[in-house]
Amino acid sequence: MKATIVCLPGDGIGPEVVRATQSVLEAVADAFGHTFEMEDYPIGGIAIDQFQSPLPDFTLQACQNADAVLLGAVGGPQWDDPDAPLRPEQGLLKIRKELGVYANLRPVKPHPRLLHTSPLKPEKIANVDLIFVRELTSGVYFGQPKRRWMEAGEERAVDTMTYTESEVRRIAHLAFQLARQRRRKVTSIDKANVLETSRLWRKVVTEVAREYPDVTLEHLLVDAAAMYLIQRPSSFDILVTENMFGDILTDEASMLAGSMGNMPSASLGEQQNRHGRPRGLYEPIHGSAPDIAGKGMANPVGTILSAALMLRHSLGLEEEAQTLERAVEETLSLGILTPDLGGSANTEAMTRAIIEQLAPSRSPAWDQAAQTIR
Ligand code: IPM
Ligand code: MG
DSSP states (O other): OEEEEEEEEESTTHHHHHHHHHHHHHHHHHHHTOEEEEEEOOOTHHHHHHHSSSSOHHHHHHHHHSSEEEEEEOOOGGGOOTTOSOOHHHHHHHHHHHHTOOEEEEEEOOOGGGGGGSSSOHHHHTTOOEEEEEEOSSGGGTEEEEEEEEETTEEEEEEEOOOOHHHHHHHHHHHHHHHHTTTOEEEEEEOTTTOHHHHHHHHHHHHHHTTOTTSEEEEEEHHHHHHHHHHSGGGOSEEEEOHHHHHHHHHHHHGGGSOGGGOOOEEEOSOBOTTSSBOOEEOOSSOOOGGGTTTTOOOOHHHHHHHHHHHHHTTOOHHHHHHHHHHHHHHHHTTOOOGGGTOOOOHHHHHHHHHHHHOSSOOHHHHHHHHHTO
């Protein structure tokens, strides 16, 4: 297979984890006889500095022509001024919107070796295996009006939370279809006791559920969901929720897995690539971590596992995806861990170990792939 993968390294540790992932993808391509054309384009703070735009047009165009997009992270203290007209995060929101990737899948499954790195008791999280399905292109992140202005001698601001029936319907279907491939349980999270958007959300999800009588549906209010994620995390299978609730709860859920550094995500929509599959956007859920940027100690696993999701969903390479996921699992089992996981390996050592685990019997091609990141 020949595939074009546009890479958006972004800011902070983004470039480090994307570079690591590119060498892993090259090793996968080598082993399975594929060609992945990978090209970097600017997004975020670095794009503001160089091109006065958090998402330059040529970056957007490249993404729209790609088979899949791999993103590192955006943002950093130098672009954090709340009064700045251009912000790195605008680039991220715009690429999500333009690619129409309304469903953000965030799986959480702690690795047995890393149970102790979670602040929760190991027996609480041992059986956790859940996927958040976060709505990604609507809600309060995008609703209009959204602005700040002066009135009666003081500053005011407004954000607007909006949802349409069809926006809720399509993500509900996706959640139920995913549940059918798993333990057949969907938890829908809202704030229907207060918000009108949530009452619409609950009504539409309940309607969609009728088409999936074999799947159990549970409704939770978002505040209670925050509590149950700690109290009974292994009771969840698929959790579906609106954009901002999903943003908040997935950071909470990442603690079930010990470190945010291990968590991948896949964002999917209706646009298809030239293989007739969704042109997804793949990114780790962690941020740009400016405090450790440039030190070579970033955990590349979240991005590498995002690449595995890309192989599966955008390229249809299931065997390759599983091989890569197994290589990561084995590396973690061997105790080759970056500092955020309690180890002392650097990005390079961890990436090299993953590449070595990819090849049970080493071939010259593998050695060469491993060389490129040494
Ligand atoms: C995430 C991030 C982003 C979001 C930020 C960087 C805009 O927190 O992907 O979870 O809020 O969606
Ligand atoms: Mg977030």
